[in-house]
Amino acid sequence: MESITKNRQSTTTLRAMVERAYGPQQVPDGDDFATELSYGFFNALYRVRLRDGTQVVLKIAPPADVALMTREHGMMRNELAAMDLVRRESDVPIPRLDFVDVTGEVIGADYFFMEHIDAPCFGIAAEAGELSTAEVTAGFEDLGAVNRRLAAIVGPHFGPLEGEGFATWREAATAWFEDVLTDGEKAAVDLGWGYGDVREAWAAHADALEAVTEPRFVEVDLWAKNSMIRDGRIVAVIDHERAMFGDPLMEAGLTGLDLPDFPDPAPFARGFGLGELSDHEHTRRHLYTLWLAVTMLVETTYRGQPPEKYRWACDQLDVAMSLLGRSR
Incomplete structure (x- = not known):
């Protein structure tokens, strides 16, 4: 990339x-x-x-x-x-x-x-057709189990791993989401939606974040391409740069719950031990999808990515906004 x-x-x-x-x-x-x-x-x-x-x-x-x-x-x-x-x-x-x-x-x-880990990158091997359907399913289940073990780590606060954090998850998540929106405004990124509309969509549902009372370790970016696989088992996890103390429900392996362009989250959820989501959990997941969609969209300018990547990110934001009851 x-x-x-x-x-x-x-x-x-x-x-x-x-x-x-x-x-x-x-x-x-x-x-x-x-x-x-x-x-x-x-x-x-x-x-x-x-x-x-x-x-x-x-x-x-x-x-x-x-x-x-x-x-x-x-x-x-x-x-x-x-x-x-x-x-x-x-x-x-x-x-x-x-x-x-x-x-x-x-x-x-x-x-x-x-x-150097002498094993294939899970995501690349899966995309290339080098793994069977059973191996891909087993890999995602094991990645979910990895997520369960990581989420058992409890932090002293919400937000950054080091330095001053936040007392509540609602404060931490809202502050970081606002940072992304401010970055977008500074770079004049066209979201396809008004920035005020996106802020309102978040604020209207932010009460759901108050159910998260214990800061847990979240990789944030725990997906197939950030893991190495051998014999159907994850043998290494890489790229920990976005890790924080927050809500494990925001992990990347669950993105497919909301966005069809992402892998089927069922095997990951099974490995994670996640059952049917409650209404509040669905709302939190939708908020994290909104956060991710805005981030991916703003990133296209900061990364200098091509127009097709921008258009794809716009589509993801449209889905995220619709999940929170917003329509054009």
């Missing part, structure tokens, strides 16, 4: 980063030691072969001069905090961190090296 936020580097700079992380004895020869992994949406990602043949993954945060959405600032550091928390508080498999550099001395941006 193309995005202007991807901080690509020359082979010369990549060698310098390898040397800083692993020492001069591991600096590779030639120019074919790094392969960009292009399926990410935000950071630059490389698979790197060290001199001794070991493969690792390098993840690089966006350059300092690229405009980011409000909640995207410091996302790599949030990911590092999430990985530390998951490693300490759960048995969910995540890659080993080898080296972290947040000094800005080499490329003016944060980056880290981590273990």
Whole structure:
């Protein structure tokens, strides 16, 4: 996926980063030691072969001069905090961190090296038809079970993993949703709806958020392409940059409950242990779908994505608004 936020580097700079992380004895020869992994949406990602043949993954945060959405600032550091928390508080498999550099001395941006997981990306393998229907179903069920284990982690507040949070989920969710709308207004993004109409749709149903009284760990982006699979089991979860303390019902694996363009959520819900939703739970889920739809739409401008991506995101917002009783 193309995005202007991807901080690509020359082979010369990549060698310098390898040397800083692993020492001069591991600096590779030639120019074919790094392969960009292009399926990410935000950071630059490389698979790197060290001199001794070991493969690792390098993840690089966006350059300092690229405009980011409000909640995207410091996302790599949030990911590092999430990985530390998951490693300490759960048995969910995540890659080993080898080296972290947040000094800005080499490329003016944060980056880290981590273990390369020798397994297919679940989402890519499924899309390519490399997995049977049974394997895909088993994978989504296991991903839901992973979500259940992550959601067992209780936080000290709602909102960010570190720093000052919010006392209630309604406050946290509304503040972050408002940040996305403000980002859209600043960039003059046409939502296809009035910003006031979208705010009113949220406010009219925000009471449902008050049912969430315990801050739980939520990856937010726990979907097939952020997981690695082997023999029908999830062997690693990656991309923890959007993690927060909130309502597990907002997890990406449940998006298909509202938006038909997303995968069938039933296997994920089974693994998660989620049964039939109550009316209040449906309303919360609709609010999270609205939040996601607006985010995807505003992102198209901040990422420099093509018109077809913008039109698709507009369609998702139309669905989200209709779920909350809004029509043109």
